[in-house]
Each structure stands twice: as structure tokens, then as C-alpha cells.
């Protein structure tokens with residue numbers, strides 16, 4: 699089987715790796731002329747973490763990753779600031795993800811926003827589930843339908859959690875910043891930390907088997 703993947707982001711590359719593993723002939727198209735020089739550190743948890751474990755790359759991720767114990771906001775001079783400012787925080791919701799033999803994964807169809815902090819994780823999980831269904835379903839149509847059936851409720855849950863959290867993550871007024879800082883400090887207390895983690899991450903999902 700042959701596949702063309704548009705976009706060498708984390709979702710496209712994860713899918714290329716999975717399809718190559720199951721014996722597909724894969725071409726990846728990327729409009730950027732080369733790897734970008736900037737980047738940002740990401741939290742990595744949730745279904746993408748399970749997928750990374752299932753495909754055996756978790757030890758390597760632990761080697762190159764960091765355990766972050768504290769987060770502070772700093773300005774360009776390194777001075778501590780009470781918060782970050784966003785012009786816009788957006789999600790992507792589409793009524794359907796596939797048409798004929800074309801389908802979408804990652805932010806293109808399921809962006810949950812920076813507030814949810816799981817977009818890369820969900821893109822990797824989507825790649826894993828899509829490749830798995832393409833390797834086992836009786837037809838491409840049924841594989842794409844099954845992929846969306848499994849992923850869509852998980853994405854909808856993370857999007858809803860992010861929408862609920864947006865008010866305190868992206869305060870509308872300056873006076874709300876100290877309240878957010880206090881809430882972040884409280885969130886580190888034993889017991890409360892578990893509650894806050896559940897509220898931020900959404901329901902645990904077992905979509906990677």
C-alpha cells in the first residue's frame with residue numbers, strides 16, 4: 699500500500715514511522731525548506747505517552763527529555779513575571795475527519811489548544827491508532843471510520859476541559875494574574891496536585907492497546 703503524508707510535524711512523522719513499520723510505501727511532503735531553528739519544550743503525557751511506550755521509544759524519550767520540577771514566567775531580561783500573555787488561543791473542530799481515501803490527523807482536525815497541553819501527545823496517539831486500524835481493518839473506509847470513532851471522543855473531552863480551564867489559564871484582566879499564581883502554588887500541595895492534574899488532563903483514556 700502507498701501513502702502520501704502532507705506535513706512533517708510530529709503527527710505526520712509518527713504516522714510515517716508507523717506505516718513504514720507495517721510495510722507501507724510512504725512519501726512525506728513538507729512545505730518548510732528544512733527543520734525549523736526555533737522550538738519549545740512540551741509536556742508529554744496522556745495517550746501519546748502510551749503510544750510511545752507501545753512502539754518502544756519511551757526509553758529514548760527519557761534519555762533526551764527533562765524532568766521539570768518548577769515553572770516560572772520570565773521576561774527577556776530574565777526578570778520574574780506573573781504571567782504570559784496570549785493574543786489568541788484556538789481549537790480546531792471539524793464535522794468529519796475523512797473523505798474518500800484522504801484523512802486528517804493532529805492539529806489539522808483535532809487541535810485542543812495550548813491550554814490543554816496535549817496536542818503533540820494526541821497527534822502521536824492518532825498516528826498510532828490510524829496505522830493500527832489501517833493494518834487490521836478489512837478496508838480503508840472502515841479503517842478511517844474506526845480511527846475517527848475511537849479518537850473523536852477522547853479529543854472532544856480534552857477540548858471541553860481546555861475550554862473550561864481557559865479563564866484561569868488565560869486571564870482576561872491583569873488583576874486575575876496573582877489569583878492564577880496562587881492557584882498554581884496551591885496545585886502543588888499533596889492531594890490537591892492529583893485533583894488539579896485530573897482537571898487539567900481530562901479523563902484517562904485507554905485507546906492504545
Ligand SMILES: Cc1cc2nc3c(=O)[nH]c(=O)nc-3n(C[C@H](O)[C@H](O)[C@H](O)COP(=O)(O)OP(=O)(O)OC[C@H]3O[C@@H](n4cnc5c(N)ncnc54)[C@H](O)[C@@H]3O)c2cc1C
Nearest residue numbers: 705707708709727728729740741804805815816817818819
Ligand atoms: C507554545 C505551545 C506549547 C505547546 N505545548 C504542548 C505540550 O506541552 N504538550 C503537547 O502534547 N502539545 C503541546 N503543544 C501542541 C503541539 O505542539 C501541537 O499540537 C503539535 O505540534 C501538532 O502536531 P501536528 O503534526 O499535528 O502539526 P504541526 O506541528 O503544525 O505540523 C504540521 C506540518 O505540516 C506542514 N504543512 C502545513 N501545510 C502543508 C502543506 N500544504 N504541504 C506540506 N506541508 C504542510 C507545516 O509546515 C508543519 O511542519 C504546544 C503548542 C504550542 C504552540
